[in-house]
Amino acid sequence: LPQVFGLQLVEIDRKRHTYILVNNLPRAEGEYLCRDKEKEKMGLLLVILSFIFMKGNSVKDGALWEFLNLLRVYPGKQHRVFGDVRKLVMEEFTRQKYLEITSIPLTDPPEFKYQWGPRAENETSKKDVLNFVAKIQGKDPTFWASQYSEAEAAP
């Protein structure tokens, strides 16, 4: 796989023998690698991953949707680009292992929390995400001291 396709097979779940393919090649600029709405979906995903990381690696679904509402993305409303956003976030992104949803025990009505999924951990890094946030906010990554040291410490 790496020799011919430049892809690597990574095991993300040793118990259930789940694997993903990760791109070995250095990331390139340009429009080439995106089909359909991939680019836009990845944009939304990156924003969500950033939010989760900056908030301490875990956020409640209520908080996530409140944040997305600020970006005019609503769970109940059909989005011009993303369509059914609730489905995209809760089903597609979790099925693809970018996000992980776990239910919070002893909550009534049941609440969920979101964390990075194993694919997100393999395809990007806390460092990249922090740099992204820093770029948008026009600040230096060291501005967020605890996130910065966590990102530097990550493998």
Next chain:
Amino acid sequence: NTVMAPQMTNAHRRFLQVLMSNGITEGSEARKLHQHCCETDKVYYAHDKLDDFISTINSHLQPLFMQIRKGISEDDGRAHYAVVNLAETEVTKMASDYTEIELELFRKTMELIILSENGFASSTDILNLADQLKTKKMKKKEAEQVLKVFVEDKWLSEKNGEYTLHTRCIIEMEQYILSNYQDVARKCNICHSLAIQSQVCESCGIGMHLPCVRKYFRAQTEPRCPKCNEFWSCDIP
């Protein structure tokens, strides 16, 4: 004497990844991509040597029963590239992307298109097929949606409510179609490749691709069949 196949570089790998992701890539896009990959991965870019670049990749794909194959579009005569599966089992490439019932609909649609006179199957005829599937009946609405997906994924092409095989499909399935539909599948008299859409001579029955017809009759004052010399009755595209 065999010469050692040149090594794959990251430029080759990137090119292959994009080709696979696109499904089918038009010639000029492929040339631009070749340049982009060589520049990105800092590999020597030999302008106009795309075929050599592809041969290198193909020498490594061969043991994996895959190839990058070039095919000509029946619509505009332009070259296109696609990564194909060489293992000759039916519709294997699509096998993991679609359900069994969707594959059955595709197989029947493909058959309808091959057996048709002009290489097209009407949406009505295909929807009727959906009703007769062996696996499980498919409702009209569902079949319409599946057809839409086949068009998006470039297996079928739609024109005015009629469907034909996309260039990608022809490149991938040509061998399969020629061997399984030997008696009915038409071969172009000029280029000898499979012809799904074609113009047929009214007298002797030979077929030609529309772009091939255009090229062949360009130099002639009076269009005449290359085989039987009768006047060519179809409109020259």
